Amino acid sequence: MKVGVFGTGMVGTAIGTRLVELGHEVRMGSRQAGNEKAEQWAESAGDRASSGDFADAASFGEIAFNCTAGEGSVDAVTSARDGLAGKVLLDVANTLDFSDGAPPAIVATDRDSLAEQIQRAAPETRVVKTLNTVSNDVMVDPARIPGDHVIFVSGDDQAAKRQAVELLGEFGWPEDRVIDLGDISTARGTETYVGLWLRLMGALDSTQFNIGLFRSD
Amino acid sequence: MKVGVFGTGMVGTAIGTRLVELGHEVRMGSRQAGNEKAEQWAESAGDRASSGDFADAASFGEIAFNCTAGEGSVDAVTSARDGLAGKVLLDVANTLDFSDGAPPAIVATDRDSLAEQIQRAAPETRVVKTLNTVSNDVMVDPARIPGDHVIFVSGDDQAAKRQAVELLGEFGWPEDRVIDLGDISTARGTETYVGLWLRLMGALDSTQFNIGLFRSD
Numbered sequence: 001m002k003v004g005v006f007g008t009g010m011v012g013t014a015i016g017t018r019l020v021e022l023g024h025e026v027r028m029g030s031r032q033a034g035n036e037k038a039e040q041w042a043e044s045a046g047d048r049a050s051s052g053d054f055a056d057a058a059s060f061g062e063i064a065f066n067c068t069a070g071e072g073s074v075d076a077v078t079s080a081r082d083g084l085a086g087k088v089l090l091d092v093a094n095t096l097d098f099s100d101g102a103p104p105a106i107v108a109t110d111r112d113s114l115a116e117q118i119q120r121a122a123p124e125t126r127v128v129k130t131l132n133t134v135s136n137d138v139m140v141d142p143a144r145i146p147g148d149h150v151i152f153v154s155g156d157d158q159a160a161k162r163q164a165v166e167l168l169g170e171f172g173w174p175e176d177r178v179i180d181l182g183d184i185s186t187a188r189g190t191e192t193y194v195g196l197w198l199r200l201m202g203a204l205d206s207t208q209f210n211i212g213l214f215r216s217d
Numbered sequence: 218m219k220v221g222v223f224g225t226g227m228v229g230t231a232i233g234t235r236l237v238e239l240g241h242e243v244r245m246g247s248r249q250a251g252n253e254k255a256e257q258w259a260e261s262a263g264d265r266a267s268s269g270d271f272a273d274a275a276s277f278g279e280i281a282f283n284c285t286a287g288e289g290s291v292d293a294v295t296s297a298r299d300g301l302a303g304k305v306l307l308d309v310a311n312t313l314d315f316s317d318g319a320p321p322a323i324v325a326t327d328r329d330s331l332a333e334q335i336q337r338a339a340p341e342t343r344v345v346k347t348l349n350t351v352s353n354d355v356m357v358d359p360a361r362i363p364g365d366h367v368i369f370v371s372g373d374d375q376a377a378k379r380q381a382v383e384l385l386g387e388f389g390w391p392e393d394r395v396i397d398l399g400d401i402s403t404a405r406g407t408e409t410y411v412g413l414w415l416r417l418m419g420a421l422d423s424t425q426f427n428i429g430l431f432r433s434d
Contacts, residue, residue, distance in 0.1 A: 106326075107327075109323075109327075110323035110409070144433055145432060146433065147431040149431040179417070181417070181419075189414075189416035192323070192409040192410070193409070193412070195327045195410070196406035198406070199403045199405075199406035200396070200398070202403075203403075208432060208433040209433075210432075211430060211431070212428065213417070213426060214362050214363065214427050215423065215425060215426035215427075216361055216362050216423075216425040
């Protein structure tokens with residue numbers, strides 16, 4: 001499959017590299033073509049890796065990942081809107097405010113989410129929020145953490161979520177550990193959860209953790 | 218032990234009843250003495266149960282629980298401030314906005330929490346946020362949900378958190394499933410998590426669940 005990956009940071013690199021390892025062709029997109037980090041990544045990741053601007057990556061991909069920092073995500077998606085039309089966009093980003101230092105504050109509230117902003121900016125794209133609740137290495141290799149911990153999907157389009165679940169399966173997330181929370185507004189739940197994730201990171205002094213779901217029948 | 222319980226709703230009733238069952242003496246507090254629900258509860262819960270206003274409940278208790286609806290919690294604590302001075306207050310409340318119907322919106326953000334507002338309103342009281350991440354029946358009987366799911370404590374005072382952990386132990390939460398997130402500001406993490414809890418409730422069509430923590434060593 002051809003995949004566009006927006007973002008040249010740790011998350012974009014982790015997702016892009018994993019997709020290439022899985023046999024997919026990946027174009028990493030950035031604000032401007034010729035981005036040094038994207039070109040270096042494409043060189044190191046091999047024949048199936050290339051780079052371009054966001055619009056290039058969107059047109060190239062049959063599906064796309066938003067791995068940009070949350071504060072730049074709406075601009076990135078807007079600039080690539082035509083290439084994304086009709087496609088599935090997996091949004092894995094979080095909007096973090098580092099203006100008061102670390103740990104950052106979560107910008108998302110229970111009134112709106114980045115995923116909904118992206119969906120509004122690209123109404124012809126089928127946005128699925130997922131993977132934003134774990135660190136980048138766990139996203140693409142959940143077996144790093146032993147046990148039946150879980151991941152979430154939120155989105156308005158069932159077929160798009162189905163496709164997301166398949167890709168998550170390639171990353172190593174069994175289907176019974178993917179929880180469909182509902183429509184795209186449920187991304188408010190996972191985006192604000194990152195506030196708890198950051199405090200757990202502080203208490204555990206580690207990013208190598210995730211939550212699981214326990215229920216009575 | 219003598220315990221003051223603020224609030225006459227489902228949470229106050231669950232906590233008060235459980236404390237009486239455990240052998241504690243409980244005074245349920247409400248805005249005005251003579252509250253019908255509080256009096257009915259005290260009658261049905263037996264000799265160790267009584268009722269009064271918030272100030273009565275605070276003066277009575279060696280420790281207190283805030284189980285009021287979040288939007289009334291600061292007023293409740295303020296009216297009982299003298300009786301709470303020097304004591305531990307376990308805040309289990311959430312502030313939910315039902316103005317757009319159910320599910321409610323979470324009022325807490327990553328910029329402030331109800332627990333911090335309560336701590337500011339009663340600076341001589343040692344506030345510990347806990348139990349607000351599960352439904353009221355799970356709060357007082359975690360064995361309803363099988364497995365090693367977890368609960369959190371947040372607070373500025375270590376001795377107060379120690380006392381909270383002991384009370385949680387009486388409720389059935391083993392110490393190794395109580396996660397100390399840090400100071401009272403970490404309550405932002407658990408208060409905003411309730412947004413994810415509400416969406417999980419929707420997806421699972423149940424309140425009988427909780428999260429567990431999985432980590433690599």
